[in-house]
Every structure is written in structure tokens, then in C-alpha cells.
Amino acid sequence: MQVDNNLLVIGLLLLAAALIRGFFARIKLPPVIGLLLLGIALGPTFLQAVKYSELIHWLGEVGVLFLLFEAGLETDVKRLKADSAQALMPAVGGMLLPFIVGATMIMLLTGNLIEALTVGVILTATSVSVSVVTLIDLGKVKSIEGRCIVNAAIIDDILGILLITVLFAVAGSGGSEEGNNLLPFLKIIVFFIFTFVCGKYLIPLLFNNLKKLNLEDSLLKLTLFLLFLYAWLAEYSELAGITGAYFAGLFLGQTQHRQKIIGSISLLGKALFVDIFFIGIGLRFDLFDLEIHYLFLIAFVVQSIFTKLIGVGIGVRLTGLDNVRAFRIGSGMIPRGEVALIVANMAFRRELISADILSATVIMVIATALIPPLLLKYGFTHLKGKTLIE
Secondary structure (H helix, E strand, C coil): CCCCCHHHHHHHHHHHHHHHHHHHHHHHCCCCHHHHHHHHHHHCCCCCCCCCCCCHHHHHHHHHHHHHHHHHCCCCCHHHHHHHHHHHHHHHHHHHHHHHHHHHHHHHCCCCCCHHHHHHHHHCCCCCCHHHHHHHHEEECCHHHHHHHHHHHHHHHHHHHHHHHHHHHHCCCCCCCCCHCHHHHHHHHHHHHHHHHHHHHHHHHHHHCCCCCCCCCHHHHHHHHHHHHHHHHHCCCCCCCHHHHHHHHHHHCCCHHHHHHHHHHHHHHHHHHHHHHHHHHHHCCCCHHCCCHHHHHHHHHHHHHHHHHHHHHHHHHHHCCHHHHHHHHHHHHHCHHHHHHHHHHHHHHHCCCHHHHHHHHHHHHHHHHHHEEEEEEEEHCCCCCCCCCC
């Protein structure tokens, strides 16, 4: 039986999401996996109980902005600068190898350059929430490996946003008339100039003086205004709205209200928008009705694991750390998560990738979240290497 009333559907989905979040937190797995599985179970693949609707689509679109805005807020620029020397090479290695191998594989299979580049960008993403939970359990979150994993993942996010920006700009300008080829890039340049000038000077001036302006009670409203303004400006400049959302969060995160904003945005986003986005991905397709070949799916998942492990490992070795630490850090950076799903979903809507690639990405996200805890535990409890002062 399919539930059609929008209000009832959203209410039931939020209730189910709350239960899923609680259960997956208990078993120490990312809730995003549970939300994806919930959408798959309720959608056309199995129960056909909920239909993917315009309302679910809209709520999910806003949820994506909240996710990237929060990622920007949580980017500690000062700490990142201090630790970037050790984390930069693992981050770059963990992006380059998955990008090259993934893009090459799709190029050989389809001959579609844009689709190949998009898959490469999808595979560069890193989500370390599951790794951080495992490191906390092992008492290693503040170790050399733990700090490197977290900081390299932040660098991955920043570089990934820039890659997405370039890719969507190039793809979006492909149909431009010859005389107007420069216009999209001029709009992008203006967007970044405005973004950084406003973020560097106007945002701190406003948010650090809210008490004087008697606007402290309007902190959340002003935050949402800037989030949506930056997202709209990005889209107007023919970029992805998530680019603007991320930079809005990045600049607001440098103000004295950072922690209060993080708490409010996280609460509001997860209460309604974010969970609907992940459930909506599972609701969209019938996985049994896709033409995806199981050999391609296996190859897609396997290469996503080993290219990240090896690429990060090479970067770690270049920083002077030993093979054991390279294995541990590489294992911790295998998971893909929110960013991979966001990029894949946006690329599918822009017709840059097929439904098969989006489905393969969902399965890859689930697989890459399940394996790292086992590898990390093995790396810390069974492998012994050179001992460096932590």
C-alpha cells in the first residue's frame, strides 16, 4: 500500500529516520547508510510504500545546502594551516589516484569524457565519520594517524568543492553560443571575488557586532539568509549551490558565533531536511530495474577501496611516515559518504551521469563504510611499525 498524503509521508519518514539514527549510532555505523537503506526498502525496489515526490525533492535540495554549509562551518582554518604539512600529501594522493583510475575506467567503458570526469570527482570524496568512531573506540583519535585522517579529509572536502565547481562550470558552458563562451567564466570570477570580499570583511563586521546592533536574537535568521544568498549567487553564476553554501559556512565559521551557529544549523538541518535527502536517494530508483552489470559494480566498489588506500598510502610515505602508519591512515580514508552522494545526485539531475552510476555510488558508499573499521582495528592491534612520538 502506498501512502500518498504529503504531510503523513514526511511525518512517517522523519519518525523512521529518528529510529534509524538511534539504531545505527548504537551499532557504530554512519546513520547515512541506514537512511539510504530505508529509502531503498520503502521505495520501488521493495515495498513501494512511498513515492518520490516534488516535496521530498525540494526538502532534499535544501538538505544538501545544510550539509555543505555545516561542512564549511566545521572547517577549522587555523588548525588546518598548522597541520596541513602532514595532511596535504595524503589528501592529494587520496584524490589523484581514485580520480585517475575511476575516470579512466568509465572513459574506456562509455567514451563519455564528462561522465568519466564526474565519476572521478565522486571517487575523490572522503567521509571519516565511521573512521573517527573507530579511532575513538581504539583510543587513537588524537594520534598521528587520527589527526592526519581528519585533516586530510578536510583538505579533500575543499579540493573536492573546487573540482565540482570547475566540472559543473565546464559542463554548463558546453552548450553556450561561441560568442558567449567567456560569459560563464566571467560570472564565476565575479562570484568568487564577491564571495571572498563579503566573507573577509562584511560578514565578520556584521556577526561580530550583533549585540551592538541588537540582532543577537536574529542570529539563526541572518545565518539562513547568508546560506541561501550564497547558494543562489553560486547557481546564478552557473555553479552548484553547494559551492556557495560551503563558502558561506567557511566564512561564518571564522566569527565568534561559530559554535552557536553549528548547533542551530545541525539541529535544524537534521530535524527535517538532511535525512529526507538521503532517504530520497533510495526512493528514486528500483535497483532491480537497472541495467547495471554485476561485474561493473564489483569493479567500481573494489577500485574505490584500493585506489584510496594506495593513493593515501603513497602520500603518507612521502611525508616520511612508515608503511604501517600509511596503511592505518589509508584505511581510515576509504569511506565515501555525504559528498559523494551529493555530487552523484546533482550530476544525475544535470544528466552528466546515468542512473546506473548513481546506483553504483550508493552501493559503494555503503561498502566503503563497512570495511574501514575492520582494517583500522587490524592496523592498530596487529601491525607494528616504527614508533614515532605522538
